[in-house]
Amino acid sequence: MIVLGFPSTTNPAYNRRVSRPMVLFICVGNTCRSPMAEAMARSLSGGRLEALSAGISPTGRIASGTRRALTTLGYSHRELRSKGLGEVPLEEVDLVVSLIGREGLRWLPLNLAAGSRVWSISDPFGEDDETYLAIARMIEGRVRELVDELV
Numbered sequence: 001m002i003v004l005g006f007p008s009t010t011n012p013a014y015n016r017r018v019s020r021p022m023v024l025f026i027c028v029g030n031t032c033r034s035p036m037a038e039a040m041a042r043s044l045s046g047g048r049l050e051a052l053s054a055g056i057s058p059t060g061r062i063a064s065g066t067r068r069a070l071t072t073l074g075y076s077h078r079e080l081r082s083k084g085l086g087e088v089p090l091e092e093v094d095l096v097v098s099l100i101g102r103e104g105l106r107w108l109p110l111n112l113a114a115g116s117r118v119w120s121i122s123d124p125f126g127e128d129d130e131t132y133l134a135i136a137r138m139i140e141g142r143v144r145e146l147v148d149e150l151v
Contacts, residue, residue, distance in 0.1 A: 021094040021150055022050040024114070026104050030055025030082040031063045032125050033099040036136050039075045040143040048151035052093070056100075056107045058084045063125060065132035073136055090114075097146070099139070117146075 025037035034053035041051035062080050070077045085107060093114040098104030101120040108116075119142055124135040 020048060020050060022052065022089075022092055023095045023097060023146070023150070024088060024090070024093045025051070025053040025097045025099060026055065026085070026107075027053075027099045028056050028123065029059040029125065030084070031059045031061060032066045032123060032132070033121055033135065033139060035062050035066055035077070035080045035082070036070060036075075036139050037097065037099060037143055039070050039077055039080060040073075040140050041147060042079075043075050044144055044147045045151050049147065052088050053080075054083050054085045054088045056085065056104065058082045063132075065124060065127070065129055066136075068129055069132040069136035072133060073140060095150075 023041060025034040025041070027034040030053055034055065038051045038053035041049060045051070060082050062077060062082055066080075067077045090109060090112060093112070095115045095117065096105070096108060096112070097117045097119060099119050099121045100123075102118050105116055105118065121138060121142075122135060124132045
């Protein structure tokens with residue numbers, strides 16, 4: 001995990017919401033990794049942070065393997081939907097977590113005031129349930145650490 005800056009005190013949205021930061025998880029299709037992180041962050045934070053996810057090129061669906069892995073680990077996937085970066089309030093985000101390495105940050109606006117983190121996590125898309133579950137557990141560990149740090 002690389003810390004590139006959080007929180008950005010120049011972000012007025014952060015200054016209004018210090019007690020409830022907004023975290024955006026991004027990946028390519030918003031089908032597997034970032035929705036997992038969103039669901040986990042919502043649950044693990046107990047509502048003390050606002051979790052969102054988006055994709056660079058959203059598929060428009062949440063993979064069935066993602067849903068099964070979340071269910072197995074005890075997380076709800078009911079509110080998840082695949083969406084693009086243009087469908088989230090980027091100007092209100094306090095922290096962006098790219099699950100696809102540094103490449104994910106290149107798709108964000110240059111003037112975005114949010115801090116950022118870089119996680120490089122393999123994409124389970126199209127793999128078996130065991131792979132989805134292994135990736136979900138890896139994401140869960142990182143999300144737990146992030147939630148403990150932020151709230």
